[in-house]
Structures are given as C-alpha cells and as structure tokens.
Amino acid sequence: MEKDLHPVIEVRNLDLGYDDYIVMRDLNFSVRKNDIFVIMGVSGCGKSTLLKAMIGLNEPLKGEVLYDGKSFWGADEAGQQKIMRRFGVLYQGGALWSSLTLRENVALPLQIYSNLTVSQIRELASLKLSLVGLAGYEDFYPSQISGGMRKRAGLARAIALDPDIVFFDEPSSGLDPVNAKMLDDLILQLRDVLGATIVVVTHELASIFTVGSNGIFLDAESKSMIASGNPKDILTNSTDPRVIQFLTRGRKISLPQADKPAVGRQGV
C-alpha cells in the first residue's frame, strides 16, 4: 500500500512564549499521516511548550497549528473541542485522575463521548488496559501502581476513543530500560496496528532512533528549529555541532586532554 503523504498536522510560523518572553520562534513543519514524529532537543529548549501549543493548552504568540487544514487556534470553542476529540495525549507522569481507578480513568472519555452502555464501557476500558499489559489492574488506583504502569494506563486512556493522532510527552523519562522499551514497542504498535499518527516529545536517544520516522530538532540558544527529517538521516547528514553533540551524547565533543598523569587523586 502506498504511504499517504498527506500532512495531518501543519505548524506554520509559530512563535511560542509566555507574556514577553519568547521560547521558540518561526517554527514550520508538518506531520504526515502514520508518521512517528519526534520533537527533539535538550531539556528546557521548549519541546513541551510546543506540544502544549499543538494540543490546545497554551496559545502561541503567533502562527497557526492546522489539523487537516483547519486552524486550531482560529477555531471557536466547539471547533477546538471537535479537533481535540481526534487526539489522545499521554502526559509525562501519566496524569491519571488520582481519585478514579484505572478502569474509571479509561472509561471517562467513553462515558462523555460515546453512547455505549455502562457494561460495554467497562468491557472496552478493560480491553484498552489489556492492550497496554494492565489486565487485572482495573480496580487499582494510580497511587497503587508503579510509574511505568501509570504511563501505560495513561496510554490506555489516551487511546480510549481510538484517536487518529496520539501525542506523547517524554514517554520514557523516569522509566527503567525494560519499561522504556515496552513503551517504545507500544508506540510502534499503535502506528502499525491502529494506523495512528504519533507525535513524541523526547530527549531519549534510544527512543528517538527506535521509533522516530521523522522529526525536528529544537535549539534553545537560537530559539529555533535547526534540523528536520528522519533522526537517523539527521545524524548522518547534519554538520551542526549542537545536533551532533545531542545525537551522539556529546561523544564527538572532546573535553580538554591532559598530558600529565594524575598525582595522588583521592576523589572529589
């Protein structure tokens, strides 16, 4: 089957910031259908701020975010809600509602936006939890499970309504390698099995190279996007030291070399 190159999300001339403070300026990129699009950059460069502008939480200072050609920030409240219903979001810490059980967390979007019966909603919520490997944990509260499980439960909630687009904010942060790998696999499955378009904000190199099919690199110093494309291609072709330093964990940036052996070094 030929890949659909139609852009699902387009970001045009976007300036981000708070009051008078500019975080990023003049961002332009598009996310194609079925892409796993990674937004890369060092901590504090504005990745999450960009994500918030894309999912409707922070209004940009300037520019547009288009979903299938329709401007999100130019739409009225009903229009924005219609667009929001197309996507699911997995937040950094899972952001599960702490007073609800895992099943209730996943069931809430279904209660609001579907006409299913209570028992059907329960079944569907259990199914979504099973898909992320949490079968049997339906009646647990978020405080009773581990951080990795909370993220997976958050993913189950994000995909409760079978969204076209799923956003991930730092999915691997704070997870052990096994759980991080499990989440990466889930992201790939979401794209391959459900046909979703995925946007991932991350600085985890393993995730970037495992799941990323396209992406952009944000730079805090210049407050702009300094590279775009497939992460592996960026690594191969980019000559920008900031990008290379990030994608190689700084291994190509050498520290000053000394030519004298240490004398009596005891520890700092």
Place this chain on the structure above:
Amino acid sequence: MLTEKINFDYSTPKTLTIKLSGEWIISAVLPGTGGILSELAAHKDIAQIIFDSSEMSNWDSGFISFLFQLTKECKRINVRVLHHGLPQGAEKLLALALLSNDKKIAPQNDHEFFFGWIGEKVLNLLKSIHSFLNFLGEVTLSFLHLITGRAYVRWDDFFFTVQRCGVDAFFLVSLLSVLLGMILAFVGAIQLRMLGAQIYIADIVGIAMVRVLAAVMTGIFMSGRIGASFAAELGIMQANEEIDALKTLGVSPVEFLVMPRVLALFIMMPLLTLYADLMGILGGFIISVSMLHLNPIEYWNHTQNAVRIKYLWVGLIHSLVFGLIIAISGCIRGMKCERSSAGVGEATTSAVVTSITGIVIATAIITFICQILGV
C-alpha cells in the same frame, strides 16, 4: 614563600611558577588567592602563571575551588593561567568548571524603587481581580450549563464533599459551637449579674449565635478544613497535569472539578450553621443552668422570644455567602497554582487567608446592609 603549600619561582622571564606542595584537601587549612594576587601586583611584568605540582600529595575539590578562584581573578587582571602543570584529574575538572563559568542572572522581580514596588503590587492586584472575576464568570457559566443539563459534573465528588463538609465536620463544629456559647454566657454573666439581669444571657447567646457568630465561626472552621483541602487537591492535580488531561479531553475542569465542590459547600454551610446555632445555644444553656443557676424553662422561653425568624435568615444569608467565598477561594487558588510542591503549599495558605479575609469583609458588609434595612 607564601605558605608551606605555595612557593614562587621567577626563573622564567615574565612567568610566575607556583610550586604546590603538601595536601590540598577540604579538611586541611587551604591558602586563599590573596597572597598570589599581591605577588602579581608587586611584579607587574608577570604575564602568565604556570604550576609545578610534583611535590603535591592528596587533593580534592578544595584544590579545584582554589584554582577556579585564581583563574577567574587572573582573567580579570589579564594574567594567563596555564593549567598544564596540574595533576591530570584536576586539570580536567577545572576545564569542566570553567566551561560553564558565565554568570547567569536569575530572574527576579525588579522592585528596587519604592514607586516601582507600589506599581508592581497594584498591577498584581489588578491581575488577581481580573483572574478572580474570570473564574467567577466561568463558575456562573458552568452553573448555567448545569441547570440546562449541558454540564459534565462528577456527582461522586459532590457526595464525597457533602460527606466531608457534613458528617466529618460534625464533631468539631459541635465542640466549637458549644464552647463559643459557653464563653458568651460567661462573658455576659459578668455584667448582667451586677444588674441582676442574668436571665438576659439567654437573649445575648441566642441572638449573637443565630445572627452572626455561628456562621462566622463555622466559616472560619470550614476555611481551614475544606477551603485548604480544595486548594491542595486541585493544586496537586494541576502539578500532576491532571487538569491538562481534562482540558485536552474537552472537559471543562470548572464543571468537572469546581462545580461539585462549590455546590456541596453552598448546600452544607447553611445546614452546618443551623446546627452550630443549636449547639451554641446549648452551650449557653449548660453554663446558665449549671453554674449561674438560672431556671431552664425560663432560659428556654427567653431564647424563644429573643431569637426571631429574621435573625435566622440573616445567619443563613451569612452562611451562604461564606460557603461561596470559601469554595471559590479554595478552588481558584488550586486551579491557578504553580506546578511545584512549594506552589501547592502557597496555594493552600493563600486559600485560607483569602477565605478568612473574605468572611470578615462580607460580615461587615452584611451587617451594614442589615443596619440600613433595620433588620
């Protein structure tokens, strides 16, 4: 020789060789950079410093700190510091420390001048008022959505809050109200006994409790208990991005989280106040009968005659207003809370202070209006 750890050598032209010896560790006494700087001031021809560390034994971050300071000072007076003669590890660490040596200015509020400070406070106040009115508007809109059946309210939260405001608060409200009634009876007795009019203690306790004191006392108690918990709960939800998750689901956090809390407190405050009225009168009754030896029937009749229905309404209006003030203060502080543990603490404190201040101001306004209306 400057100290036993530092020696100077001028054998190379325009170069000061610093010979380091002994232990350079935090637990030992370490020399400062002052001696070296004085040496440089005395020898104006010195253009660079090199080190000889062959006589050094142990070192740790105390040594790095000394070198770091010296390098910065020498840069200021245009003297080069060459690090090649240092122990290898020290040289690397120093290079690492000097990499991020640019002074960053922490963001801070600029209120050096008095008028600037005043201006900033006024702007912050205006911002707070704007934010409060916005929030009030959102709550009103959500209420309209609720009565037209368009709001998505979590009723479990409503019943849970009703329980917290009601059953869970009964014991403390009872205790405080009975004690308040007793105090009023005691204080009244001091003066009324001299006039032989102790029986009017019933009037004082009844009117004071029913008109205003039971409502104020319950309001202050609920500010600390419920208002603070609203702010903390919503503040933590804000910090954990739970409120963001609601927004991206297309659910209004005000409808989902704030409305059940405001409604529960709005309904429970008058009921608690009525209960506090009774408990306060009971407190006055206990003291009057047991210690002041008043006739119980007479006390009861006096209370019935003194407490008119309009006083009951005044008390209930107080309690409804207080309920709104406490719920909205708690919820707004929680919803606007900064995403940190300090932010949650600040929101909680601020909710209690705002509620109590609001209660006192509202009491003054209602009392003034009642005075004008002759109630």
